[in-house]
Amino acid sequence: MATTAHTGSPNPESTRRDTTQPDSTHEVPPPAATTKTPTPPLRPGQISRLGIAAVVVTVVLWASAFVGIRAVGPSFSPGSLTLGRLAIAAVILGLVVLPKLLKISNLPKGREWWPILAYGVMWFGGYNVALNAAEHLLDAGTAALLINVNPILVAVMAGVILKEGFPRWLIIGSLVAFGGVAVIAVGSGQRSTADVAGVLLCLLAAALAAVSVIVQKPVLRKFPAALATWFGIMVGAVCCLPFSGQLISELQAAPLPATLGLVYLGIFPTAIAFTTWAYALSLIDAGRLAATTYLVPGTTILISWFVLGEIPTIWGLIGGVICLAGVALTRRRSR
Numbered sequence: 001m002a003t004t005a006h007t008g009s010p011n012p013e014s015t016r017r018d019t020t021q022p023d024s025t026h027e028v029p030p031p032a033a034t035t036k037t038p039t040p041p042l043r044p045g046q047i048s049r050l051g052i053a054a055v056v057v058t059v060v061l062w063a064s065a066f067v068g069i070r071a072v073g074p075s076f077s078p079g080s081l082t083l084g085r086l087a088i089a090a091v092i093l094g095l096v097v098l099p100k101l102l103k104i105s106n107l108p109k110g111r112e113w114w115p116i117l118a119y120g121v122m123w124f125g126g127y128n129v130a131l132n133a134a135e136h137l138l139d140a141g142t143a144a145l146l147i148n149v150n151p152i153l154v155a156v157m158a159g160v161i162l163k164e165g166f167p168r169w170l171i172i173g174s175l176v177a178f179g180g181v182a183v184i185a186v187g188s189g190q191r192s193t194a195d196v197a198g199v200l201l202c203l204l205a206a207a208l209a210a211v212s213v214i215v216q217k218p219v220l221r222k223f224p225a226a227l228a229t230w231f232g233i234m235v236g237a238v239c240c241l242p243f244s245g246q247l248i249s250e251l252q253a254a255p256l257p258a259t260l261g262l263v264y265l266g267i268f269p270t271a272i273a274f275t276t277w278a279y280a281l282s283l284i285d286a287g288r289l290a291a292t293t294y295l296v297p298g299t300t301i302l303i304s305w306f307v308l309g310e311i312p313t314i315w316g317l318i319g320g321v322i323c324l325a326g327v328a329l330t331r332r333r334s335r
Helices: 001-008 012-020 050-072 078-101 110-136 142-149 151-160 168-188 196-219 227-237 239-255 258-282 286-309 314-330
Strands: none
Touching: 050 258, 050 286, 078 110, 078 227, 078 239, 078 258, 110 196, 110 227, 142 168, 142 196, 151 168, 151 196, 151 286, 168 314, 196 227, 196 258, 196 286, 227 239, 227 258, 258 286, 286 314
């Protein structure tokens, strides 16, 4: 009787194990907490928030460079100013990219150096020297108008060389924005100060920048923005070494505010802004990104207003609004 009663009653331990153990013939779904909703991919032409931030930083800092160059211009000649900016930028950005340089795989090899040497010489070296020299001969409005031939040149070359095509709204928006820059130039006054040498220097700077954008774009597919920028800065600095003696003598004679202005130009419009530009260029078509630089003259006017107390003319404000509208049009997509 005892044995029969013992074998007929269920074992509680056995029951608990059976109820908690899953059926081997059915797959148990993962807990809901571990299921992640994938981030939807960006639509064609859509820019990430980080990319937009990079564009904004670039425009603001490059606009501030015009104010900075105007402030330190009396103390530094075009070549020494360029060398000083690049030397400071090389040190600051070098601290950031040094860990990447320790990896041999991150160094360019063979023919990969050619485009880096090209935009290093043309953009960081030639463009800056030409622009600094032009601003000694031209008023700000004329210089802004001539430099902003650059986005049009970039759009044309990007369409032909980089196969980006010629989107209708990019062309329309670029023309509208260029019209806004023309309005700013017309309202700036002092157009009689423009001479042939200044105009040619400004157009040379615009052409060098445009070609450099096209050359730099493929490099950013292989190397991070900061590293590609630092390589170009180093190349430009080497090209400007003949101005070393001039820079040393001018630093000794320059007042402290001018020296601090040179440091600002080296850190912010050079080391930071050229890096954010390169990062944005790695995400955005060259033609569309170049169109955003139409915002630089209007932003320069606002910075001059707050920093130097230079009250903008009504033409400057109207031109700035037109530039904003033109850049907005470049972001539209043809159906």
